Amino acid sequence: MIGRVAVLAVAAVTLALPAVLDDSSLAVYVLLGLAAMVTVGVSLLMGYAGQVSLGQGAFYAIGAYTAALLALGGAPPLVGLVAAPVAAAVSAMVIGTPLLRLRGHHLAFATLAVQLILLSVTGQLEFTGGDIGLQGIPQFGVGSWEASGAAAYAYLTWAGLALVILVTRNVIASRPGRALRALATSETAAASSGIPVGRYKLVVFTLSAAFAGLAGGIYCFYTGYVAPGSFPVLISIQYIVMAVVGGLGTVWGALVGAGAITLLVQGLDSLATLPGMPSYAPSVLSYAVYAVVLIGMVLFMPQGLVPAVSSRLSGKKRREPSYR
Template sequence: MGVSLLMGYAGQVSLGQAAFYAIGAYAAGLLAVHGAPPVLGLLLAPVVAAVAAVLLGAPLLRLRGHHLAFATLAVQLILLSVLASADWAGGAIGLQGIPRLVGDDLGYAYAAIVVLTLAVLVSRNVIASRPGRALRAAATSEIAAAASGVPVGRHRLAVFALSAAMAGLAGGVYAFYLGYLSPGSFPVLLSIEFVVMAVVGGLGTVAGPVVGAGVIIVLVQLLNTLGTQPGMPGYAPSVLSYAVYAIVLITCVLYLPRGLVPALRRLRIPSRAG
């Protein structure tokens, strides 16, 4: 949802969303390990991620296009290097002993639904607000928006922080679900996965990231199952996982450039007219 806001409405390309996912996860995990209530860690995870986004976004958002994409990717690579060498974060071994937020997996499913609902409601309200309209105007033409009095830089920094906060909140849920964090839990491929989910579902829509995430997760699970069948080589699951992102993204760009949700909406409109 954060990627859709950032790329679909603000027109900014980010390949480092998993960095803020990791920041939120480690913030929640470290607080809990040092005695803070898990609920407090979960509440502070998006705050820490948003603050980090403001500090990083102030210089980074001066960049545009692929320059910004590579800069955000570099942020994630630097973060992974820092976490791997930092003793306070568990180093390469990882952060262990994170307490559980709820008792069972079903409880975590409900927690994930609550977090998703919150993200959807926030996104809808932001999009419908005056700053949301200003973001769409800036994504269409930054010069025209600035000439109309829109503080483009301030709005883009705000949506960058909001996108990071959503990732941080999801990272907090992940930390308490897994109970263990390591730098290997947040590879670069994860950031690419977030982008593919948003693009496949439909950038600039509220329902698109939800649909895209469901489609990608199901496809990856099916391919992992296929890759672990008898007779398949040991590297088959990882190769198929990489392949699905490339194939799905190319197919979507060629045949569904706006994503699944806008395409489904276009199919419904003629049928209603008929």
């Protein structure tokens, strides 16, 4: 009962905020929702399948470019938005089939290489606009309705996030979700129980990519512009930090982590643009703070903010086995 009340309260605040925020705050609000959308997939991938991907930014970019190219080609924006997660999911399925044979840091570096290759290729191709990118992307709209302001995109973003959360919760509560929980505990034990480990890893990898692609599709319509510089490697690291800070394998953890890191990044950007700060300050501050945050979380809250707070509130404390 308390959980439902909390969900309704959060939903009410979410719907009310676009009406009271100014344009600059709405921009942060939209970016926060997009980051949360991707982070839910990262949390699912790392928390259940145990796979570390440093290439979620690549699927974010694939979704953005897919929607942008279709919209600029004359297709209805809704078609572009629907195609964005599909294109990202298909790409993940093709890429993941060989890559998911790798584990640990080998997989992380391989997915990072995928993003670097994608950025290099899109910067060279003519139909993607090269390094300049694609400009003049039409506003999102359905029929005669058009999203003409930041508030409309805020509602669109959070509607997309609600869809992502609904799909994730249904997956976790389903029979495959129980298999995923077994997979997260021990791949060897899961395989010995008859669970197709490789297939489930690929499905989760594909689903997380679809979430990133949906976020990318909304992003391209919101900004009206996409380029390789819109999807730096740092953005993939940022999603990892968000998932770890909030708590892996939890939907609320992804939301809390995305909110905390997005607000932190905005604060760092404001600090880095103060008079007298060098031009390289934003990137240096971001990398340094991400490192400090990750080290702090691993040392003091290895499970993440949401599991740690939930444990404190419920009064449950972890105990070491006594073996007596």
